[in-house]
Amino acid sequence: MGGQPALKLYNTLTREKADFAPIDPQNVRMYVCGPTVYDFAHIGNARPVIVFDVLNRLLRHVYGDSHVTYVRNITDVDDKINARALRDFPDLPLNDAIRAVTEKTETQFFEDAKALGCVEPDVQPRATDNIPQMIEIIEALIAKGHAYAAEGEVLFDTRSMADYGQLSKRNLDEQQAGARIAVDVHKKNPGDFVLWKLSSNEEPGWESPWGRGRPGWHIECSAMSQRYLGETFDIHGGGLDLIFPHHENEIAQSRCAHGTEVMANVWMHNGFVQVEGRKMSKSDGNFVTIHELLHTETFGGRTWPGEVLRLAMLMTHYREPIDFSIKRLEEAERLLSRWPAGKPGDTAPDLSVISALADDLNTVAAVQALHALASAANADAAALPVFAASAALLGVLPKETEVDEAVASAVEALVAMRLEMLKAKNFAEADKIRDDLLAKGIQLKDGKDAATGERVTTWEVKR
Numbered sequence: 001m002g003g004q005p006a007l008k009l010y011n012t013l014t015r016e017k018a019d020f021a022p023i024d025p026q027n028v029r030m031y032v033c034g035p036t037v038y039d040f041a042h043i044g045n046a047r048p049v050i051v052f053d054v055l056n057r058l059l060r061h062v063y064g065d066s067h068v069t070y071v072r073n074i075t076d077v078d079d080k081i082n083a084r085a086l087r088d089f090p091d092l093p094l095n096d097a098i099r100a101v102t103e104k105t106e107t108q109f110f111e112d113a114k115a116l117g118c119v120e121p122d123v124q125p126r127a128t129d130n131i132p133q134m135i136e137i138i139e140a141l142i143a144k145g146h147a148y149a150a151e152g153e154v155l156f157d158t159r160s161m162a163d164y165g166q167l168s169k170r171n172l173d174e175q176q177a178g179a180r181i182a183v184d185v186h187k188k189n190p191g192d193f194v195l196w197k198l199s200s201n202e203e204p205g206w207e208s209p210w211g212r213g214r215p216g217w218h219i220e221c222s223a224m225s226q227r228y229l230g231e232t233f234d235i236h237g238g239g240l241d242l243i244f245p246h247h248e249n250e251i252a253q254s255r256c257a258h259g260t261e262v263m264a265n266v267w268m269h270n271g272f273v274q275v276e277g278r279k280m281s282k283s284d285g286n287f288v289t290i291h292e293l294l295h296t297e298t299f300g301g302r303t304w305p306g307e308v309l310r311l312a313m314l315m316t317h318y319r320e321p322i323d324f325s326i327k328r329l330e331e332a333e334r335l336l337s338r339w340p341a342g343k344p345g346d347t348a349p350d351l352s353v354i355s356a357l358a359d360d361l362n363t364v365a366a367v368q369a370l371h372a373l374a375s376a377a378n379a380d381a382a383a384l385p386v387f388a389a390s391a392a393l394l395g396v397l398p399k400e401t402e403v404d405e406a407v408a409s410a411v412e413a414l415v416a417m418r419l420e421m422l423k424a425k426n427f428a429e430a431d432k433i434r435d436d437l438l439a440k441g442i443q444l445k446d447g448k449d450a451a452t453g454e455r456v457t458t459w460e461v462k463r
Helices: 043-063 079-088 094-115 131-143 217-229 240-258 290-295 306-314 326-337 351-358 363-379 381-394 405-423 427-439
Strands: 008-011 016-019 028-032 068-072 147-150 153-156 193-198 213-215 233-239 264-270 273-275 322-324 442-448 455-461
Touching: 008 264, 028 043, 028 217, 043 068, 043 094, 043 233, 043 264, 043 273, 043 290, 043 306, 043 351, 043 381, 068 217, 079 094, 094 290, 131 147, 131 153, 131 193, 131 217, 131 240, 153 240, 193 217, 193 240, 213 217, 217 233, 217 240, 233 240, 240 264, 290 306, 306 322, 306 326, 306 363, 322 326, 351 363, 351 381, 363 381, 405 427, 405 442, 405 455, 427 442
Parallel strands: 028 068, 028 233, 233 264, 273 322
Antiparallel strands: 008 016, 147 153, 153 193, 193 213, 442 455
């Protein structure tokens, strides 16, 4: 890493923080579970989008932009999607109704992620574009004795895998029938899960060796990660709620199908999100989508800029639970208002920010370091490029306020008039122009031309 701090990541699989060593430094590979697009993404969905965007940025900084492959999937086949399609588009054929739901919500998700300052992943596969790959894995599992067909379904045989439960640390023997899992009579074991299920005429379906049907949730990610990243890869991420059953079952399917020791070397999970101190729930009235926060006045009676939402998330360590509140958003907004706008150019981020992020994405320490850099940049413009590069690494670079052409021309005319006043030693009038502009949010900065030594004045919109 060229004298930079070693990247350490907490691995849910080992319950330890350790140095990160990619399988291939020329192609560092990361897969993150994306949204199920039956509805607009809520603020809980925003957390992994932001967290793993920061990790993506850090990996590209460390290993080079062309040496990282980041895949985040779209789940577009799901029973909730079916229900939403039937509700919202009752007059359309089911497959058309499903496509209408998922295309709208997928497009909105992409817009939300962009507004949150996230870089687009290298690949964003849809589950429905990977059905043949799912069928292939299921066939391999059956051939190797890890899956069986029963009552029109294909199920994974959890007893066939000696170390099933490694990620969640759940002992299969502790999962008593009926305790957590509804036991169907055709299951060999209570914990067996569906790989493929038959579809009725009112449900989406694809032809398969087991009849017209659709995939189980878990097999989708196994197929997409294998297709785009290989049978084993470096990092798999998602929310804490996905550890069991989703990620546990992904591991089981992938390892048993491919005969590998691991599916991914490092498993990372972000903590839960509460809203105003309570679990988010539509019945409690505190269910809020990213779109609502950005574009409506449903939270705190106002809209919130994407960079404020992002910073508010990063002010808590990703593995800790977060209370998403109006107070937290106001705090993030105050912090941003003190940071200067600028462009990073070719300047490298400051080591203080890199070191913080290299320590298991310690964004709390990184934000603190960034604030110190902002103070230095406010005091000395020469420090601005380093601040800007460091802020860009976190994806929270303050935006330069746009000024329309007419206003800019008027300001430039007043700046020129003030320079004439200063040359004529009419300091009172020059100061009045400066003060009038400041009252309107335009701050002037006087300096000297390095070549001629003459006075020059620049201006910016005060944040």
